[in-house]
Amino acid sequence: MHKPGKSAYPVLAILAFMVLAPMIALLTVPGTSFIESESLAFWKSAYLRRVLIFSLWQAFLSTVLSISLALIVARAFARHGKFPYRSFILKLFGLPLVVPAVVAVFGIVSVFGSGGWIPLGRSLYGLNGILLAHIFFNLPLAVRLLLPAWQSIPKQHWKLAQQLGLNSWQQWKYLEWPALRENLPGVGVLVFMLCLTSFAVVLTLGGGPKSTTLEVAIYQSLRFDFEPSQAVVLAVLQFSLCAIVAMFSFRLQKLPEVEITSSSLQCPVDLKTLALNSIILLVAVTYVAMPILAMLVDALNGPILQVLMNPKLWRSAAFSLIIGLSAAMLSVLAAWLILQSSSDLYYIKQKRKAGYLEMVGSIVYVVPPLVIGTGLFVLIAPRFNVFDWAIPIVILVNAMMGLPFAIRSLGPTMRQNKMRYQRLCESLNLKGWDRFKTIDWPPLRKPIGLAMALVTALAMGDLGVIALFGTPETTTLPLLLYHQLSAYLMSEAAVTAAFLLGFCLLVFWLLEGLIGGGGDA
Amino acid sequence: MVEMLSISQLSFSYTDTENNSVMPMSFDLQAERGEILSLIGPSGSGKTSLLNLIAGFNQASDGKILLDDKEIQQFAPAQRPVSMLFQSHNLFPHLDVFTNIALGIRPSLKLSNEEQQAVGEALVTLGLEGFNKRKPGQLSGGQQQRVAIARALVRQHEILLLDEPFAALGPAMRTELIEVLKELVSRRKMIALMVSHQPTDALLASKRTAFIDNGGVTSIQETADLLNNRQRKEILNYLGPK
Numbered sequence: 001m002h003k004p005g006k007s008a009y010p011v012l013a014i015l016a017f018m019v020l021a022p023m024i025a026l027l028t029v030p031g032t033s034f035i036e037s038e039s040l041a042f043w044k045s046a047y048l049r050r051v052l053i054f055s056l057w058q059a060f061l062s063t064v065l066s067i068s069l070a071l072i073v074a075r076a077f078a079r080h081g082k083f084p085y086r087s088f089i090l091k092l093f094g095l096p097l098v099v100p101a102v103v104a105v106f107g108i109v110s111v112f113g114s115g116g117w118i119p120l121g122r123s124l125y126g127l128n129g130i131l132l133a134h135i136f137f138n139l140p141l142a143v144r145l146l147l148p149a150w151q152s153i154p155k156q157h158w159k160l161a162q163q164l165g166l167n168s169w170q171q172w173k174y175l176e177w178p179a180l181r182e183n184l185p186g187v188g189v190l191v192f193m194l195c196l197t198s199f200a201v202v203l204t205l206g207g208g209p210k211s212t213t214l215e216v217a218i219y220q221s222l223r224f225d226f227e228p229s230q231a232v233v234l235a236v237l238q239f240s241l242c243a244i245v246a247m248f249s250f251r252l253q254k255l256p257e258v259e260i261t262s263s264s265l266q267c268p269v270d271l272k273t274l275a276l277n278s279i280i281l282l283v284a285v286t287y288v289a290m291p292i293l294a295m296l297v298d299a300l301n302g303p304i305l306q307v308l309m310n311p312k313l314w315r316s317a318a319f320s321l322i323i324g325l326s327a328a329m330l331s332v333l334a335a336w337l338i339l340q341s342s343s344d345l346y347y348i349k350q351k352r353k354a355g356y357l358e359m360v361g362s363i364v365y366v367v368p369p370l371v372i373g374t375g376l377f378v379l380i381a382p383r384f385n386v387f388d389w390a391i392p393i394v395i396l397v398n399a400m401m402g403l404p405f406a407i408r409s410l411g412p413t414m415r416q417n418k419m420r421y422q423r424l425c426e427s428l429n430l431k432g433w434d435r436f437k438t439i440d441w442p443p444l445r446k447p448i449g450l451a452m453a454l455v456t457a458l459a460m461g462d463l464g465v466i467a468l469f470g471t472p473e474t475t476t477l478p479l480l481l482y483h484q485l486s487a488y489l490m491s492e493a494a495v496t497a498a499f500l501l502g503f504c505l506l507v508f509w510l511l512e513g514l515i516g517g518g519g520d521a
Numbered sequence: 522m523v524e525m526l527s528i529s530q531l532s533f534s535y536t537d538t539e540n541n542s543v544m545p546m547s548f549d550l551q552a553e554r555g556e557i558l559s560l561i562g563p564s565g566s567g568k569t570s571l572l573n574l575i576a577g578f579n580q581a582s583d584g585k586i587l588l589d590d591k592e593i594q595q596f597a598p599a600q601r602p603v604s605m606l607f608q609s610h611n612l613f614p615h616l617d618v619f620t621n622i623a624l625g626i627r628p629s630l631k632l633s634n635e636e637q638q639a640v641g642e643a644l645v646t647l648g649l650e651g652f653n654k655r656k657p658g659q660l661s662g663g664q665q666q667r668v669a670i671a672r673a674l675v676r677q678h679e680i681l682l683l684d685e686p687f688a689a690l691g692p693a694m695r696t697e698l699i700e701v702l703k704e705l706v707s708r709r710k711m712i713a714l715m716v717s718h719q720p721t722d723a724l725l726a727s728k729r730t731a732f733i734d735n736g737g738v739t740s741i742q743e744t745a746d747l748l749n750n751r752q753r754k755e756i757l758n759y760l761g762p763k
Binding site for chain 2: 170178
């Protein structure tokens with residue numbers, strides 16, 4: 001009888017420590033407990049109520065707008081099989097995943113800020129700007145997550161629709177909506193969660209008294225107001241909200257794989273619909289491309305040499321790279337160890353247990369990074385100088401943030417390897433390193449390369465926990481950019497933003513190519 | 522007026538995107554009312570393409586499709602007097618049996634009393650009484666194909682195209698459904714073209730069978746004769762030696 005491996009245990013122990021220690025600190029450390037009288041008064045404050053309502057409201061609006069627009073765009077995309085540069089557009093829609101939030105914010109300010117291409121003036125700052133940025137990130141993500149639903153419709157159904165003379169509305173009702181209905185709640189909850197925990201966007205485009213979310217309020221309490229007790233209350237509240245949303249998300253579960261072929265549907269459309277679809281797609285592509293283009297134009301007109309000669313930029317780049325690579329390596333290693341055990345469980349038909357084990361890797365969705373950061377801040381502050389711990393903490397938290405991506409990337413291949421080759425390997429007595437290099441590595445190369453590239457790029461561009469712990473000596477590129485934006489050094493910021501984006505893309509491309517290059521998944 | 526389906530020089534170029542190749546096709550055949558004409562031949566020979574051309578899913582570059590001397594190739598799929606059955610996915614899984622059939626009459630599902638009655642009669646004819654509220658997932662493979670045939674019945678179209686409709690069924694169920702189909706086609710004077718990979722299905726369903734190879738009809742014969750004919754190389758290659 002095949003026994004499930006125990007490789008996941010150390011990872012689970014570290015994850016438990018990373019989540020429980022900060023949570024216990026938040027709840028028990030003297031002077032900061034959230035049930036003490038000072039905290040109790042804060043619970044009842046109008047400020048907290050306002051922050052809570054705004055957090056939920058902006059996440060709700062962002063989700064409704066992103067998903068509604070994504071449905072329109074995805075439908076046009078799915079039904080317009082021969083749209084020129086289809087695969088290029090799909091790649092463009094994948095770009096917001098690796099564009100650092102603070103870079104996108106700069107692009108959005110370049111387009112919609114006063115003096116921008118479509119100036120909205122001061123009204124950009126606040127809810128409007130937050131919504132514009134969240135749509136920039138989540139519209140393409142939702143399109144990519146929803147598109148497979150159209151591809152899941154059997155081609156016979158499209159033929160039937162033609163034969164039965166179903167009009168566009170009837171096609172939606174009988175073919176498309178039933179296929180989408182399964183995925184929509186999962187995608188909706190994911191987008192809601194991303195918007196609820198969005199930090200960099202709200203910090204840079206909101207942040208005023210009227211437009212602060214719980215995440216930003218936590219940061220402001222720790223870094224500006226020096227009110228750890230207030231931060232604790234906010235963190236507990238944010239954790240509770242995320243736990244509720246995560247419970248919904250785990251119940252819904254159904255989230256499609258983001259794997260889209262460029263094949264088109266066999267659904268005929270008339271000329272008028274074709275024209276309308278083209279306009280919808282052009283508007284969507286323009287919306288996603290415009291902030292990046294505007295930022296690049298600003299960068300080309302900016303003080304390129306002056307910024308590039310600044311040693312601060314290179315030191316920040318080095319920190320970003322160290323954080324990115326270390327977080328990615330930890331993330332991929334942790335994912336591999338978890339998946340070793342979960343694949344064993346799959347193999348012995350304990351699929352439910354395997355699913356739960358993999359779900360633990362997504363703990364970061366329940367306990368947001370900033371809540372973990374706050375807990376660690378509260379835990380460490382009385383004993384040590386928290387800022388000395390900046391880099392290891394940022395690496396660990398970013399590794400946790402990357403873990404769900406790494407599990408998602410490696411999971412299918414590792415399970416497949418186990419199911420296909422386990423018996424053969426046992427009969428050939430192929431195990432350990434020999435098995436890894438000859439059997440497991442070739443098909444795993446590509447997903448490992450992708451996971452390394454993605455987690456590195458995400459960690460390099462993250463402006464989250466580093467904002468809590470960062471100091472002038474430990475500044476990363478996103479933090480440097482945020483400081484430049486805060487100081488209204490817009491032309492320098494443009495160059496830094498372009499540099500950060502280029503750096504992230506270069507590292508992404510190099511890692512994906514070097515590690516994943518020759519592998520066939 | 523000759524009451525039959527007549528296809529002459531119906532041309533089409535099939536593009537295989539994977540192999541980057543183009544296969545020209547041209548079909549000629551006739552089928553009479555009340556007849557099930559079986560189409561057999563190797564994979565990729567053009568059997569399904571022929572059905573798609575008749576149904577209007579593919580556009581012919583040349584040639585004619587005549588039903589009772591009237592051209593139908595200029596019509597859109599919904600306007601052609603054609604119903605098609607596939608091997609699978611004939612039904613919408615989230616709709617019940619009644620609705621799946623009713624869609625064949627009116628996609629808006631606003632049925633008159635007579636139309637509702639017609640759906641009920643089709644259910645009875647196909648032995649599906651009492652199944653009207655069931656979803657396709659609650660039916661066996663054979664029952665699902667019966668529902669698809671019921672929908673074809675209520676549409677009252679003269680041409681029935683069957684693309685390996687019984688391939689996923691066991692021998693007993695195939696025989697039973699072929700008998701049902703033969704009776705319906707004969708009684709309603711329909712014209713049915715049935716693609717099959719099973720020579721036994723052709724033998725059971727059709728007096729005549731067409732052999733399709735390389736994008737064209739190479740021979741139409743009495744089914745038993747065609748299945749015994751090993752002199753033609755393409756038939757020998759397909760059926761194998763006796």
